[in-house]
Amino acid sequence: MQRSPIKLVRSLESRKSSNSFRTLKPQSSLIDFSSNDYLGFSQDAQIYDASHNLLSDLDLKLNGATGSRLLSGNHLVYDLAEQMLADFHHVEAGLIFNSGYDANIGFFSAVPQRGDIIFYDELSHASIRDGIGSSNARSYKFKHNDLSDLKALIEKNSGDTNQFDIYVVTESVFSMDGDMPDLKKLSKLCEEFDCFLIVDEAHATGIFGAAGEGLVHQLDLQDKVFAQINTFGKAIGCHGAVILGSNLLREYLINFSRSFIYTTALSPHAVATIFCAYEKLKSDASEIENLKQNIKIFKDEIIFQELKLYFVDSQSAIQSCIIPGNSNVKLIAEYLKNNGFEVKPILSPTVSFGKERLRFCVHSYNSAEEIRTVLNLLGNFVKRS
Numbered sequence: 001m002q003r004s005p006i007k008l009v010r011s012l013e014s015r016k017s018s019n020s021f022r023t024l025k026p027q028s029s030l031i032d033f034s035s036n037d038y039l040g041f042s043q044d045a046q047i048y049d050a051s052h053n054l055l056s057d058l059d060l061k062l063n064g065a066t067g068s069r070l071l072s073g074n075h076l077v078y079d080l081a082e083q084m085l086a087d088f089h090h091v092e093a094g095l096i097f098n099s100g101y102d103a104n105i106g107f108f109s110a111v112p113q114r115g116d117i118i119f120y121d122e123l124s125h126a127s128i129r130d131g132i133g134s135s136n137a138r139s140y141k142f143k144h145n146d147l148s149d150l151k152a153l154i155e156k157n158s159g160d161t162n163q164f165d166i167y168v169v170t171e172s173v174f175s176m177d178g179d180m181p182d183l184k185k186l187s188k189l190c191e192e193f194d195c196f197l198i199v200d201e202a203h204a205t206g207i208f209g210a211a212g213e214g215l216v217h218q219l220d221l222q223d224k225v226f227a228q229i230n231t232f233g234k235a236i237g238c239h240g241a242v243i244l245g246s247n248l249l250r251e252y253l254i255n256f257s258r259s260f261i262y263t264t265a266l267s268p269h270a271v272a273t274i275f276c277a278y279e280k281l282k283s284d285a286s287e288i289e290n291l292k293q294n295i296k297i298f299k300d301e302i303i304f305q306e307l308k309l310y311f312v313d314s315q316s317a318i319q320s321c322i323i324p325g326n327s328n329v330k331l332i333a334e335y336l337k338n339n340g341f342e343v344k345p346i347l348s349p350t351v352s353f354g355k356e357r358l359r360f361c362v363h364s365y366n367s368a369e370e371i372r373t374v375l376n377l378l379g380n381f382v383k384r385s
């Protein structure tokens with residue numbers, strides 16, 4: 001048998017001994033409190049059929065894009081989708097990336113330049129941190145959602161801003177905690193210090209805003225935000241992402257963003273599905289309403305079960321119950337699984353040590369009874385232990 005590099009062997013052993021070894025599991029048929037399919041769009045037959053019809057109408061019966069957008073992959077459906085996305089989100093322009101991960105990598109590795117500064121929330125998603133890691137700009141993290149800390153950091157580091165640009169990045173809904181920054185105040189702060197604000201809307205797209213435009217639009221901040229990253233793998237139920245902003249930003253990304261340039265484009269089918277999922281968002285707000293109602297039921301039940309102390313305060317579809325210790329949180333997840341509920345334990349090092357949690361994702365299609373039962377089970381378990 002081939003020899004394995006010793007560092008790989010040791011890293012895997014260390015994962016096993018800290019109870020944080022990751023494995024791939026088959027799809028679950030349990031009651032879903034874990035997927036990002038907040039509105040059930042991934043299984044929506046109307047969207048599925050409409051995307052086939054759109055491809056037929058455009059005479060795009062293709063299984064793949066055949067190349068990068070800059071070479072042979074720029075099919076008509078891309079232009080249609082990007083124009084629709086810009087209109088829907090009320091911005092000048094949009095550029096589709098193959099995933100939210102690619103979008104963040106492509107943005108942060110290309111836009112902030114050597115000498116520039118990036119300030120980022122300490123709980124920023126891995127894709128933002130990886131993008132910043134491949135940027136030549138200096139970067140500093142600020143305390144989670146703490147605008148005083150951010151202000152102090154800007155004041156300390158800004159100096160002569162005629163010489164460089166400052167970028168500030170946050171998420172409208174944090175992926176592990178489900179909480180939100182005070183985006184209005186943050187945008188004011190950015191205005192005061194002449195910073196470019198970037199907002200990752202991954203977990204707000206399809207959820208906030210009357211038709212799911214996101215939090216930036218709900219707060220009418222499109223003109224204050226330099227770039228938004230909206231992903232399609234969550235409430236939109238598809239795959240891919242768009243970076244929204246000015247025409248200049250779009251042109252710049254097309255010319256300099258390596259994760260846009262050096263990759264095969266999403267298949268026309270994937271883009272048609274995005275187009276049709278947004279058509280559904282525009283025409284039917286019922287799933288968004290159901291989701292909002294279910295978030296309310298979930299939060300009421302947290303109080304009823306006397307679990308408020310355990311949960312991170314959140315208005316979003318992500319509701320996290322802190323259960324310190326990888327073994328403890330795995331045990332509770334297993335107990336819920338045995339009772340028919342899929343809720344993912346989030347272990348360290350994905351979250352910091354001591355902040356391990358059960359991460360509940362609430363959906364439009366969860367019933368009130370499912371919500372009450374799963375929280376009742378959680379309450380019983382927590383009170384027993």
Ligand SMILES: Cc1ncc(COP(=O)(O)O)c(C=O)c1O
Pocket residue numbers: 099100101102104125127171174175200202203231232233240241
């Ligand atoms: C805040 C945030 N940004 C970006 C991403 C990456 O998006 P995608 O899954 O489309 O790569 C995620 C995914 O988990 C996320 O939570």
